Amino acid sequence: MNGVGRRQSDTGLLASMVLAILFLPPGVTWRVRPLDLRPGFNIFSLQQDVQLGKESAEKVDNACALNTDPEVVRYINRLGRRLAFFAPNNYSHYAWTFKVVGTSDINAFALPGGFVYVTRGAIELAENEAQLAGVLAHESGHVVMRHGTHEASQALLAQTPLEILGSVLGQSGSLTEQLTDMGLRLGVNSILLKNSRSDESEADEVGAYILYEAGYDPHALAQFFEIVEKRDPQKTIEFFADHPNPENRVEDINSGIATLGPTKEWRASSPDFEVTKERLLSLHATTAANPPAAGSTAFPGPPPAPSSRLIKFEGNGFSIAYPDNWHLQLNEDSVALLPPGGIVDVPEAGAAQAYGASISRFQPHGSGQGNWGLVDATQELLDTLRESNSNLRVVEQRAMNLKGRSALATLLETDSPLQGQKERDLLVTTRQSDSAFSLIFIAPKSSFDAYKPTFDAMLQSLDLK
Numbered sequence: 001m002n003g004v005g006r007r008q009s010d011t012g013l014l015a016s017m018v019l020a021i022l023f024l025p026p027g028v029t030w031r032v033r034p035l036d037l038r039p040g041f042n043i044f045s046l047q048q049d050v051q052l053g054k055e056s057a058e059k060v061d062n063a064c065a066l067n068t069d070p071e072v073v074r075y076i077n078r079l080g081r082r083l084a085f086f087a088p089n090n091y092s093h094y095a096w097t098f099k100v101v102g103t104s105d106i107n108a109f110a111l112p113g114g115f116v117y118v119t120r121g122a123i124e125l126a127e128n129e130a131q132l133a134g135v136l137a138h139e140s141g142h143v144v145m146r147h148g149t150h151e152a153s154q155a156l157l158a159q160t161p162l163e164i165l166g167s168v169l170g171q172s173g174s175l176t177e178q179l180t181d182m183g184l185r186l187g188v189n190s191i192l193l194k195n196s197r198s199d200e201s202e203a204d205e206v207g208a209y210i211l212y213e214a215g216y217d218p219h220a221l222a223q224f225f226e227i228v229e230k231r232d233p234q235k236t237i238e239f240f241a242d243h244p245n246p247e248n249r250v251e252d253i254n255s256g257i258a259t260l261g262p263t264k265e266w267r268a269s270s271p272d273f274e275v276t277k278e279r280l281l282s283l284h285a286t287t288a289a290n291p292p293a294a295g296s297t298a299f300p301g302p303p304p305a306p307s308s309r310l311i312k313f314e315g316n317g318f319s320i321a322y323p324d325n326w327h328l329q330l331n332e333d334s335v336a337l338l339p340p341g342g343i344v345d346v347p348e349a350g351a352a353q354a355y356g357a358s359i360s361r362f363q364p365h366g367s368g369q370g371n372w373g374l375v376d377a378t379q380e381l382l383d384t385l386r387e388s389n390s391n392l393r394v395v396e397q398r399a400m401n402l403k404g405r406s407a408l409a410t411l412l413e414t415d416s417p418l419q420g421q422k423e424r425d426l427l428v429t430t431r432q433s434d435s436a437f438s439l440i441f442i443a444p445k446s447s448f449d450a451y452k453p454t455f456d457a458m459l460q461s462l463d464l465k
């Protein structure tokens with residue numbers, strides 16, 4: 001009886017829905033195609049996404065110079081949360097916290113659980129609110145598609161059987177520590193930020209969907225990518241390192257938009273966006289003595305003097321302090337600490353570091369059995385450096401003590417990427433477990449002495465775990 005009764009009312013409901021659709025007045029929209037994307041393989045729980053994101057965000061906050069201007073913080077969070085409201089697969093416990101990193105680099109990234117970061121450079125580059133919304137919506141796409149923990153899951157599964165992983169991840173305590181113990185990279189170059197090209201396509205698809213639902217022209221997402229691509233590589237290299245370009249990205253985003261639904265009356269840029277952008281530009285103008293000229297690919301003149309105020313960077317297995325007017329660049333296998341204009345364009349060779357410091361770790365011959373010496377490992381590194389610096393020569397080499405570790409200091413001379421100039425480098429190498437740790441300080445020979453006190457202070461601050 002009940003069944004029959006229900007079927008009758010279902011039929012009634014269906015009939016009224018058909019009528020409702022038939023009699024929809026023109027101009028009223030309904031979804032042509034609901035977005036049906038599901039997150040990929042993942043061994044983490046949704047709660048663990050939030051926990052891992054929170055733990056990692058604390059580290060990022062310490063490593064980045066965040067913009068804490070209350071107006072800027074309020075604006076970016078209001079915009080970000082309004083967008084996240086429309087995200088598919090939006091787990092109610094996601095933290096949805098949006099932060100502005102105070103650097104002129106153009107970048108944005110998202111940690112699992114809803115911790116989204118966008119740089120001042122990216123906000124300033126956006127021509128209107130819709131484009132900035134596009135960046136935040138794309139990042140929200142990485143969050144709801146759980147790309148960070150998806151990539152971490154795949155990396156873990158490649159090395160550990162699933163049954164063991166399940167019991168390890170079930171333990172209480174710091175998730176970051178457990179995963180680091182299992183060999184996962186979470187500090188510099190964190191696997192949580194290593195998006196694959198298919199992750200990128202999904203984040204684009206979710207981003208365009210969110211824009212559409214929130215009333216912004218979804219083309220704005222593709223427009224922003226086009227502007228980024230037109231900028232000089234020095235400023236955009238990180239953006240595409242964190243968001244590798246899928247093939248035909250812009251075309252794919254634009255062709256996907258047709259399936260979202262009919263064109264609407266799009267939300268125009270907001271006064272709040274203009275005010276925030278102005279505010280960022282004026283805040284920056286008071287803190288930066290020598291901002292690069294708009295559109296110029298090279299920093300005009302030498303970098304400003306290094307600030308004597310140091311900030312600490314917590315890397316993977318080490319920490320180091322660096323001047324607070326420098327910035328970080330996380331590369332594939334190294335981290336660079338750079339003054340403004342520290343990277344210069346070299347014709348036919350791309351970009352090269354002319355000022356600052358660079359840190360990396362490598363496995364010398366004989367590692368694995370712990371069977372290697374520091375002098376040979378340093379020689380191996382010098383041989384590698386010579387492949388791209390044929391004029392590299394050793395000026396002096398001596399043993400040194402680095403907070404109880406034996407280390408080797410090697411003073412080098414080579415050609416600077418600054419045309420016609422010679423470069424001085426101080427290379428410090430030491431052993432960290434079974435890896436060789438290297439820190440190299442770089443400056444043109446003519447200004448090496450001026451940088452020496454900064455380099456010394458940085459070296460003294462270096463802590464290896």
Ligand SMILES: [Zn+2]
Nearest residue numbers: 200203242243
């Ligand atoms: Zn991305």
